[in-house]
Amino acid sequence: MHHISDEQRRIRLARRHLLTPALRTDSPVAVADAVVALHATDAATVFLSVCARLRTPNVAAVEKPLYEDVSLVRLLSMRNTLFTVSEALAPQVEASNARAVAAKERRTFLKHLAEDGKGLDERWLNDTEEAALAALTARGTATGSELSAAVPALRTKITVFPGKKYEAEQGVASRVIRVLAAEGRIRRDRPRGSWTSSQFRWTAAEPRPVLATAEAQAELALRWLRSYGPASEADLKWWTGWGLGQVRKALAAVEAEEVRLDDGSTAWVAPGDTAFEPAPEPWAALLPALDPSAMGWADRGFHLAAEHRAALFDRSGNIGPTVWWNGRIVGGWAQHANGEPVWRLLTDTGLDATAAIEEEASRLAGWVGEARITPRFRTPLERELTT
Structure with a gap:
């Protein structure tokens, strides 16, 4: 069995996630495909993750594929989480995850x-959805408040969890x-305010090809292995939110190859993806909360020391902004009230690393x-650095 070291x-x-300066790109779509999917729960994360990997980072370069040519799309998909993927990959993500969500x-x-007891049923919901879609089509774009003003049924109130303490x-x-967006019938358009805002306008969406679930899951698994392999069944199960049976069927369908890791455990790579790769030039990166390079595996031991977790994660397992040096997470960063990035190392990395990190902070x-970034999921180190 082939051995792949940590x-x-x-x-x-570093190479596959476009994290070294020499491998940066001019295409936000290429960035999304390199990491398969960009976490999009926090609107700022998409911009920060993409721009960390662009040769010339700027907001307009990311807004264009999101809102103009729509070559990047947001989908409620893996783990019932909002992701941004390339339009080319969207049908596979929709069939493998988003449709079930x-x-x-x-x-x-x-x-x-x-449960509300007002007689609101599936027919009422269908009629309300059609009225909302008609209003949205007539307006072109609208916020949730604007749609509610145009469609009286959307102003209905219901009681959820009646009789419970949390009624x-x-x-x-x-x-x-949310349902219309999850089904791909509407999509998020430009937000109100800046690129850091999650108060989106909505617009009608074009239908995508309907693919078979098993074939789509196999394709998504193969894409993921090429970006994140070697990785275990548990890693793929965690990242996708699939059941173990679905994970194993997808790995078998793509003829994934088993390899051995440094700790003696086994993991999977794409077929034939076992060749030795030379080290790139030394590199540093400041990546945002929920960046794919930090969130791609259930077991992150090969790039994150266990003793750093408490400072860098919130209580729900969401990682905050991280500082990287040569493939390891070595600290965290935040944005000071004056707008400057501030950071702290959790391990000694030497003067070369410090200089490279300072350069990346200046680039960021x-x-x-003038934008101000506050992660939706605050972590102990991020909070400490901002105060």
Whole structure:
């Protein structure tokens, strides 16, 4: 069985995730494909992750594929989480994950409607959705509030979890919009405010090809192995949110190759992907909260020391902004109130690393400009650095 060392895993990460200066690109779509999918729960993360890998980072370069030619699309998909993927990969992600997520969103919402006791049923929901789509088509784009003003049914309120201690009254507009977006019938357009805002406008979406689930899962698994392999079944199961049976079927379908890691465990790579790779030039990176390079595996031991987890993760397992040196997470960063990036190393990396990290911090400050970034998921070190 072929052996792939932890050092080789770090080299692969650097090359395949476009993290060294020599491998940076001019294409945000190429960045998305290199990491398969960009975390998009926090709007700023997409911009920060992409620009860390662009030769010339700037906001407009990311806005164009998101809102003009729509070559990048947001999908509620893996682990019921919002991701941004290339339009070319979107049908596979939709079939392998997003379709099931959308079906669950609809079932859950219909259950809440039934429990409310006002007689709101599937027919009412269908009629409300059609009215919302008609209003959106007529306007071109609209915020949730603007749609509610145009469609009276969206101003309906229901009681969720009636009789429970956490019973609450909720408006239906956000739930209707969430279902329509999950099903790919509408998409997020430019936000109100700056690129860091999550208050999106909405617009109608073009339908995508309908693919078979098993074939789509195999293709997604292969793409993921090429970007993240070697990785274990547990890693792929965690990243996709699939059941273990689905993971094993997908690995078998692509004829994934088993390899041995430094700790003696086994993992998987894409067929034939076992060649030795030379180390790139030394590199540093400041990556945002939830960046794919930090969130791609369940077991991150090859690039993250266990003793650093408490400072860099929140209680739900979300990683905050990280500082990297030659394939390892060595610290964290935040944005000071004056806009400057501030960072702290959690391990001694030497003067060369410090100089490279300072250069990356200056590069980040240069394109972020006057924008202020507060991660949605705050971590202990990020909070400490901002205060």
